[in-house]
Amino acid sequence: MKRRNTRAGLRWALLFGALLAACEPVPDTEAPEDEAAQDEEVTAQHQVTTPLPPPPRPLALSGPAVAYGGGKFLVVWWDVREGGVYGTRQKPDGTLVDPEGFRVNIGTGPGGPPSIAYDGQQFIVVWDTGDGIDGVRVKPDGTVVGPVFTVISSGEVFGPVDLACSSKLCLVTFSVDNDEGSNINARRVTTDGVVLPELVRGLSTGARLAGESTVAWNGKHFLIAWTDSRGGDTTPDIFGARVKPDGTVVDPGGFSIAAAPGEQRTPDVVWTGRRFLVVWSDGRSGNRDIFGARVNSNGHVDDPAGIPIGTAPEGQLFPAVAHHNSKSLVVWQEETSGGSSSIRGARVHEDGTLMEPSGFSVSNSDLERETVPDVALGGGLFLTAFSGTSSEDPSAPDFILGSRVNHERRILGLTTLTRAAEPPSVSTSALTRRAPPR
Template sequence: MVRRNAFTKLRGVLVLGALLTACGPVPDTEAPVESSTGQDVTAMSRTPAPQVDPMPLATSEPAVAYGWGRFLVVWEDVREGGVYGTLVRKNGTLVNPAGFRINIGTGPGGTPSIAYDGNQFMVLWKTEDSIRGVRVKTDGTVVGPVFNVITSGRVAGPVGIACSSRICLVTFTVNSDTGSEINARRVTTDGVVLPELVHGIAPGARLMDEATVAWNGTDFFIAWSDSRGGELTPDIYGARVKPDGTLVDPGGLPIAVAPGAQRSPDVVWTGRRFLVVWSDGRGADRDIYGARVRSNGRLDDPQGIPIATGTGDQLFPAVAHHNSKSLVVWQSDFDGLSRVRGVRVHEDGTVMAPGVFAISSSDYEREALPDVAYGGGLFLTAYSGSSAAPSEPTYILSARVDHQARVLDVDTLTRASTLPPAAP
């Protein structure tokens, strides 16, 4: 998955970053939703859909969000338009087994990010020189036109997004001749891109990357990987941003300042605190750590919470929350294989029994690059799967996980009734 290109080519080594998406609070109840034809999607899904054979169609890792009875999983696809998705009901049923095109514009696709604003999904994707997006209704109707967040050959991914009911904050990296920095731009939930950039987030760092963002009902919180402590040993910093674009914490707040490289953060609002998770290099192998940050910026865990410290490298964490527990998922690399693992973290910062558990099915050599969302009483983890590493295209798979850390099923989301044409 090429989107995790972290810290630009200035670093001089291959480093990987994280898929960054975060969503605002959403309702957990499921309600019938009308499709673009006026039909009830809930009723429609009770009729068995035509069976189609799964295909490897994806060229990026997936992103997932939940809204009003549906998960929407999106990915970069080999088919025309380049960005596709599928709706998944909380019982695991695919509403549209062959997927549907999300990039309805004429431009290229790219690796997508997603958030839910309480009414609709906002889906963005990064191309070579721009960040574009559309709105998607909960029945899968794509609402055009495609809007352009920013156009610049210096803009790099990954792209983070979180939404209130009125404003979304989009985060991204801007490269320069001397380094890179995190910028952000606000987009209304009507798809109007506001002109002012939120910049100056951490001007003291030469290299910044991998920004992720969450919304707590009052403020946005951005977390990122920051090189001010050393280009090869970055740390995790964070900053709050008001809905009007005011930067509350110029220069950023230190979240994880430790030996080794702290990379690939993700963040979620738990109802009481922000929980930031990352891949941590303070030990012999890379581990998953976390820290809780209060809405006033106070850091509860300055030494970090060791979440997963098993054998091998633990990479690319993602996190979702409900009630008093968060589900943290990540890619675990050991002995040439990649697997998706998970663990639950309590609001008080403790790792919950049974500890680390397997999420992916072990059907593929490489099961990697997960994202996770909560809704309808369970968590949905989406990830890529392929028989070789690296390999493109890949399958996109999903696993439903309940509050008792039980994996209910694993399904393949990338399906098509005919062989797809190559994307332009």
């Protein structure tokens, strides 16, 4: 459920072949001239009325966010087209419902890196505008329900923005600059799109710097996790706090989830049905690895030393997590010494056992750079959405791709989700207003 904004910045071109229909030739002696011309006219008409589908285009300015509801996945991203926030739906069988995507930000304000959640009836999408946070509701049939609502309007607010929803309200989390540094705030939004006036404060009062927040709902309260400078400005740790639906902070100032040497950053969190699983990128070994910890509903951390999940020699970044039954799928961006990157994953059992110590490939694309994944469960499988490119131009848009993975870790199909019938007009201001890496 993530809002990842890193930039690999690049281009990818695909070549498509055309389908050719062949008929058994008729000898010239048996076909009058006018009949041959008639055949040519029919063939030309057939070519006009059955055009090839539009090829994929690089359209995305940030990594995607994905959620499942109403029988479909909805993937959203920050886009170069007017409105800035676009999405597409995909069925669990791989069918792309909206091949050209559709505009999610139907308002006049700017788009930005989005996040998404499902409240049991509809999707709620929120995004960082650069001067606050806006949002909108989207039905499972793709209808965008206006008007766009403003969660907060302030130049002091920055992302990544995240949210989680109950059947009645959503909690939106974000970072706010202050005189000393930054802290974590949140705001509640009803599922009717009504923004409640009270800010949720007091989450990260013990830190000079706090950011990169993420949130999940367990049916009773929300757990917010974030990057916290109490381990040092350059060696932050992961902290968390529970919040009740009425906005009460159960753990004022937060509690430690991961404290270790080096940086602990970019957390994600999911409710497993029994406890929360928090995952993050960890620098204790000198490289960037993926670690996790299980957190009970009462705030007790079962794994204070962390569970090593992805520990290959090269860097592992930007983890995301989804859960089903007794297993969670954790996915991440894995760097290589040659400057390329790919999306890999591993399953973590409810009891904390790592099921694939070496991980496995989540994507089978041949793109040079695969970055900033998100993952959701639906229809009995996982959909991992991520950015993909093979250009070295950091200002160029990316493709968004989706890889379906079943519970036996087999890739069922890879789809390019960003398509457009006409070339997009790229906004220069949008390209220069890129959010920093999560």
